[in-house]
Amino acid sequence: MEDKIISIVSEQLSVSKDEISRESNFIDDLQADSLDLVELGMKFEEEFGVSIPDEDYETMKTVGDAIDYIKQRENA
Amino acid sequence: MLKRVVVTGLGVVTSLGCEVSEFWDSICAAKSGVSKIRRFDCSNFKVQFGGEVQNFELTEHMDLLEKDVRRLDRFVQFAMAAAQKAITDSGIDFASGDPYLHGVLVGSGIGGLNEIEQQHSILFDRGPTRVSPLMIPKLMVNAASGNISVRWKLKGPNSAVATACASATNAIGDAYRLIQHGQAKVMVTGGSEAAVTPMGLSGFARMQALSTRNDAPEAASRPFDVDRDGFVMAEGAGICVLEEYEHARSRGANIVAEVLGYGMSADGSHMTAPDPEGRGAARAMQGALNDAEISADSISYVNAHGTSTPLGDKAETMAIKSVYGNHSRTMPVSSTKSQLGHLLGASGGVEFVISSLAIRDQIAPPTINLDHPDEACDLDYVPNEARRMQIDRVMTNSFGFGGHNACLILGKV
Numbered sequence: 424m425e426d427k428i429i430s431i432v433s434e435q436l437s438v439s440k441d442e443i444s445r446e447s448n449f450i451d452d453l454q455a456d457s458l459d460l461v462e463l464g465m466k467f468e469e470e471f472g473v474s475i476p477d478e479d480y481e482t483m484k485t486v487g488d489a490i491d492y493i494k495q496r497e498n499a
Numbered sequence: 500m501l502k503r504v505v506v507t508g509l510g511v512v513t514s515l516g517c518e519v520s521e522f523w524d525s526i527c528a529a530k531s532g533v534s535k536i537r538r539f540d541c542s543n544f545k546v547q548f549g550g551e552v553q554n555f556e557l558t559e560h561m562d563l564l565e566k567d568v569r570r571l572d573r574f575v576q577f578a579m580a581a582a583q584k585a586i587t588d589s590g591i592d593f594a595s596g597d598p599y600l601h602g603v604l605v606g607s608g609i610g611g612l613n614e615i616e617q618q619h620s621i622l623f624d625r626g627p628t629r630v631s632p633l634m635i636p637k638l639m640v641n642a643a644s645g646n647i648s649v650r651w652k653l654k655g656p657n658s659a660v661a662t663a664c665a666s667a668t669n670a671i672g673d674a675y676r677l678i679q680h681g682q683a684k685v686m687v688t689g690g691s692e693a694a695v696t697p698m699g700l701s702g703f704a705r706m707q708a709l710s711t712r713n714d715a716p717e718a719a720s721r722p723f724d725v726d727r728d729g730f731v732m733a734e735g736a737g738i739c740v741l742e743e744y745e746h747a748r749s750r751g752a753n754i755v756a757e758v759l760g761y762g763m764s765a766d767g768s769h770m771t772a773p774d775p776e777g778r779g780a781a782r783a784m785q786g787a788l789n790d791a792e793i794s795a796d797s798i799s800y801v802n803a804h805g806t807s808t809p810l811g812d813k814a815e816t817m818a819i820k821s822v823y824g825n826h827s828r829t830m831p832v833s834s835t836k837s838q839l840g841h842l843l844g845a846s847g848g849v850e851f852v853i854s855s856l857a858i859r860d861q862i863a864p865p866t867i868n869l870d871h872p873d874e875a876c877d878l879d880y881v882p883n884e885a886r887r888m889q890i891d892r893v894m895t896n897s898f899g900f901g902g903h904n905a906c907l908i909l910g911k912v
Binding site for chain 1: 565566567570628631632636
């Protein structure tokens with residue numbers, strides 16, 4: 424699943440996969456803005472069949488945060 | 500003291516090409532860019548053809564990331580590509596100079612119709628949480644200007660005009676005024692449109708405004724011809740770089756033409772039908788001549804609005820006669836919508852490019868498909884073949900739904 428998330432991030436943000444790690448901060452390292460984050464959330468929702476409430480977007484600062492969040496939602 | 504304003508860069512995106520030289524050669528060679536619509540299935544539409552820009556990929560025209568392209572509606576992509584070409588052509592370096600005196604003013608009649616249609620379907624098929632966060636900044640009619648400003652860091656005037664099919668001419672005219680009055684030294688200006696979509700095509704067709712010549716699309720746009728039956732929708736962009744004359748000279752820029760005058764008026768009579776005698780159009784033309792402080796006799800050639808509608812071409816002909824008097828008997832007038840179809844809010848931008856090139860190359864482009872002139876249309880429309888001639892000054896006309904009339908005059912420097 425980590426790979427899948429990194430692929431989505433890579434495609435959505437036009438950043439090569441080798442430049443993305445768990446530690447990558449969406450805004451500081453991957454040059455995302457607030458609209459990118461909303462789009463990214465929508466992609467995660469579609470891809471993993473989860474629903475992400477708007478207020479949870481800001482809890483995902485890094486790629487690792489997103490991976491942990493989606494794992495937790497999938498198991499819930 | 501008003502500043503002089505010159506044209507130093509030209510860019511287009513059209514059905515006849517996205518390079519100015521290729522585009523201009525095709526216009527003068529009497530080629531048509533109109534064909535069957537391929538981007539969407541319109542087999543159950545009354546009108547099934549238009550002037551489509553084929554195989555357009557923005558990244559072939561400028562250096563952009565895929566995620567940045569996704570943020571731009573098709574009409575903004577056209578504007579960006581045409582702006583890139585105009586800026587490259589002008590040789591201007593926006594990184595030097597005062598960014599607060601660099602501005603942008605691009606018009607569009609409709610704005611991001613592709614985006615509206617796509618997101619509307621998503622809203623109804625999949626619900627409000629699936630609507631894209633990019634929708635609003637993509638569909639706004641000022642999205643072309645805004646994105647050009649951001650891309651080239653133009654921090655002076657940043658505005659947009661929406662006067663239907665007069666949008667680009669009003670935009671260029673307004674940009675000209677800003678430079679004249681010292682509020683900007685350089686303006687990226689013109690128009691862009693991408694409304695050849697299912698809604699755009701069906702909407703104009705329902706107005707009975709479009710030609711229905713499905714069996715011969717390339718012959719459908721036939722301004723001033725007795726068999727004309729409406730306009731042909733087209734898409735694209737025409738953008739230019741306008742520059743204060745001394746600014747252009749001091750950097751050794753290649754000056755293509757000078758903007759001499761701008762006139763505008765309203766019909767004030769009907770939302771979509773022209774004044775039957777073209778009185779509003781005539782006042783805009785006269786206004787441009789007065790603004791330029793020149794006589795009608797000194798205009799060498801008119802690039803007409805000439806959309807190929809039964810009423811519009813006749814009204815414009817009457818307007819030209821009323822403004823030009825005897826001079827209208829010999830002065831060439833042509834409509835390059837005969838080759839391109841009608842780019843709506845972008846038409847004035849593309850026609851401004853054509854008018855500039857007519858001066859540069861001393862060629863009046865032809866009105867094609869003019870086989871049997873309407874007897875109510877009795878001017879010299881440069882039928883079917885480009886004409887090499889002396890061109891010192893050109894007038895270019897644009898009229899739009901809402902009763903907008905706009906007119907610009909260009910001259911040789």
